[in-house]
Amino acid sequence: MTQIFAYVPFKNGVAGDVAFEFPGAAKKIDAGASVTAVVSGSGADLEKVANELTKVYAEVIKIDNTALAYPNAEIVRKALTNIIPADAIVLVPHDTFGMDLAPGLSIKLDSAYVADVVDFEGMDGTTLKLIRQELGGAVSTHVTCNAAAGAVITIRPGAFAPVDGGASGAVVDKSGDAGDLSAKRTFLEVVEAEVGDVDITKSDVLVSIGRGIEDEDNIEVAQELADAMGAVVSCSRPIVDAKWLEKSRQVGTSGQTVKPKVYMAMGISGSFQHMGGIKGNPFIVAVNKNPKAPIFQVADVGIVEDILDFMPELQEAIEEL
Numbered sequence: 001m002t003q004i005f006a007y008v009p010f011k012n013g014v015a016g017d018v019a020f021e022f023p024g025a026a027k028k029i030d031a032g033a034s035v036t037a038v039v040s041g042s043g044a045d046l047e048k049v050a051n052e053l054t055k056v057y058a059e060v061i062k063i064d065n066t067a068l069a070y071p072n073a074e075i076v077r078k079a080l081t082n083i084i085p086a087d088a089i090v091l092v093p094h095d096t097f098g099m100d101l102a103p104g105l106s107i108k109l110d111s112a113y114v115a116d117v118v119d120f121e122g123m124d125g126t127t128l129k130l131i132r133q134e135l136g137g138a139v140s141t142h143v144t145c146n147a148a149a150g151a152v153i154t155i156r157p158g159a160f161a162p163v164d165g166g167a168s169g170a171v172v173d174k175s176g177d178a179g180d181l182s183a184k185r186t187f188l189e190v191v192e193a194e195v196g197d198v199d200i201t202k203s204d205v206l207v208s209i210g211r212g213i214e215d216e217d218n219i220e221v222a223q224e225l226a227d228a229m230g231a232v233v234s235c236s237r238p239i240v241d242a243k244w245l246e247k248s249r250q251v252g253t254s255g256q257t258v259k260p261k262v263y264m265a266m267g268i269s270g271s272f273q274h275m276g277g278i279k280g281n282p283f284i285v286a287v288n289k290n291p292k293a294p295i296f297q298v299a300d301v302g303i304v305e306d307i308l309d310f311m312p313e314l315q316e317a318i319e320e321l
């Protein structure tokens with residue numbers, strides 16, 4: 001039977017959303033596999049997360065050590081190398097921390113490494129079949145990986161449906177097996193993200209603009225539509241990089257995580273870094289000139305149109321209601 005371990009990161013005593021998506025991913029690898037969650041940290045927050053995870057995992061390994069209080073990938077890698085069997089399949093989130101942790105972990109475990117997986121097509125003997133996306137989501141690639149000596153796989157957050165309950169597992173304390181946790185890399189401080197004039201994380205309706213807005217002066221068009229809708233303007237990263245809007249308005253893995261009810265994606269292609277910041281399954285309306293834009297794969301309503309024509313027309317229609 002395939003042994004699968006899921007490394008679950010957490011913040012302020014709350015497990016990352018991907019913790020509830022790993023069981024679905026594991027089932028697609030091997031429906032009969034045993035799946036064990038692994039959490040590392042220190043003190044009450046770790047305890048809380050480990051207990052929470054027993055609702056979805058039959059076994060939760062906790063590694064408690066003050067050296068793990070801040071998730072330093074170098075130290076976590078050392079602990080995992082001493083605890084996870086070398087021939088196991090290890091799932092790690094494909095986020096900034098996971099990308100830091102996973103490649104080196106696969107080297108230490110002497111196992112295969114596959115990054116940014118969005119789906120599985122099962123195991124054939126020791127051959128694992130996986131699906132990745134390339135060229136900004138425009139192409140799906142079906143790849144195989146020899147998992148005879150194990151594999152470390154980063155999973156794209158949001159790619160698998162979350163589970164809610166289904167287990168009443170037990171916490172196993174393996175803190176004593178973590179070994180030497182000294183490191184060359186030192187944690188200094190957490191720098192909180194700047195707070196802007198609006199909080200996009202609190203808005204139910206977002207009019208989100210991407211590079212398709214074309215010019216800084218056109219942001220006014222989006223702002224007027226947002227005002228008519230009682231919405232807030234958010235954006236993709238290129239808009240922030242161009243210094244057209246503040247960083248606090250950026251949606252995505254290196255920006256804010258938002259949970260609106262309606263997400264209007266205006267001239268946004270739908271990169272996974274952008275979509276990774278959208279949670280809570282909102283109703284997505286995408287407007288894009290390119291009918292092949294990846295955003296249309298996830299949109300509830302897709303409109304092939306120039307946003308500079310579409311936005312004023314929609315604003316006018318709303319104002320006439």
Ligand SMILES: Cc1cc2nc3c(=O)[nH]c(=O)nc-3n(C[C@H](O)[C@H](O)[C@H](O)COP(=O)(O)OP(=O)(O)OC[C@H]3O[C@@H](n4cnc5c(N)ncnc54)[C@H](O)[C@@H]3O)c2cc1C
Pocket residue numbers: 209210211212213214235236237238250251252253254255256266267268269270271273274277287288289290293305306307308
């Ligand atoms: C480590 C890392 C972290 C990142 N973090 C983030 C993040 O947090 N958030 C984020 O957004 N990105 C992030 N990115 C960047 C990300 O990879 C994409 O480059 C970015 O999301 C693309 O933004 P976009 O969709 O606005 O632009 P593009 O990909 O250039 O898409 C623009 C879209 O607009 C359409 N278009 C053009 N003109 C019009 C028009 N007039 N009317 C209608 N449609 C039009 C085009 O067809 C195209 O689909 C990150 C990248 C890296 C490497």
